[in-house]
Amino acid sequence: MSGSSASLQPPADAVKPVRHPDAPAPGDLLGAHYEHCFGCGPGQPHGLHLEARAGEGVALTAEFTVQPAHQGAPGLAHGGVLATALDETLGSLNWLLRTVAVTGRLETDYVRPVPVGTTLHLAAEVTAVAGRKIYSRAVGRLDGPDGPVAVRADALFVEVKVDHFIDHGRPEEIRAAMSDPDQVRRARAFEVNP
């Protein structure tokens, strides 16, 4: 059984998402948005190291290989880790909109168990935008991009300013991020939409 809740249904005034003209080309790797991100950061030893690639329109694909550190039951991926993979994949869509946004709501269906060692093949797309609200969905498959569905999610991301992170993040990490000019430039550039 599946189906998202009413708060994940786009309102009547929602519009189709528009790919930003400066979005990475289809097939390009998106790279990590933050070195220490648990989802995509190369600096997290037990992180997911998820790699996302731009697709056509406002869609992308991603891959994540389940490591022993990601177990819940013996030999199986933890459900929270799978939700993280879906969240990270959905969050990466904001690169294609060139919008800074955070997860407001994430609804997940777990359809099949995912063994350690499996590479989960994820695909995600933005379905609608209404003001600051970005509606999206993702699916994760086993054994390849056309394999059986293991997990699915519907989500609502809410656009925020970079100040959201500066105001709420722990000062040590914010100071370190702010001292990296590339990080600040990348984040601020996303605030300016045409």
Ligand SMILES: CCCCCCCCCCCCCC(=O)SCCNC(=O)CCNC(=O)[C@H](O)C(C)(C)COP(=O)(O)OP(=O)(O)OC[C@H]1O[C@@H](n2cnc3c(N)ncnc32)[C@H](O)[C@@H]1OP(=O)(O)O
């Ligand atoms: C130098 C610094 C570096 C920076 C690095 C940058 C890289 C960044 C990349 C990192 C990415 C990492 C990603 C991560 O890790 S995201 C990490 C997990 N997410 C969060 O931490 C978000 C926490 N939540 C919040 O901060 C606020 O609640 C937000 C910002 C989401 C909204 O609070 P805000 O006060 O702003 O807005 P609002 O309350 O008026 O809501 C606005 C609209 O949205 C609707 N709504 C809201 N929530 C829900 C919900 N649950 N279901 C349904 N609807 C919901 C709401 O009804 C309203 O609709 P409408 O009334 O307009 O119709």
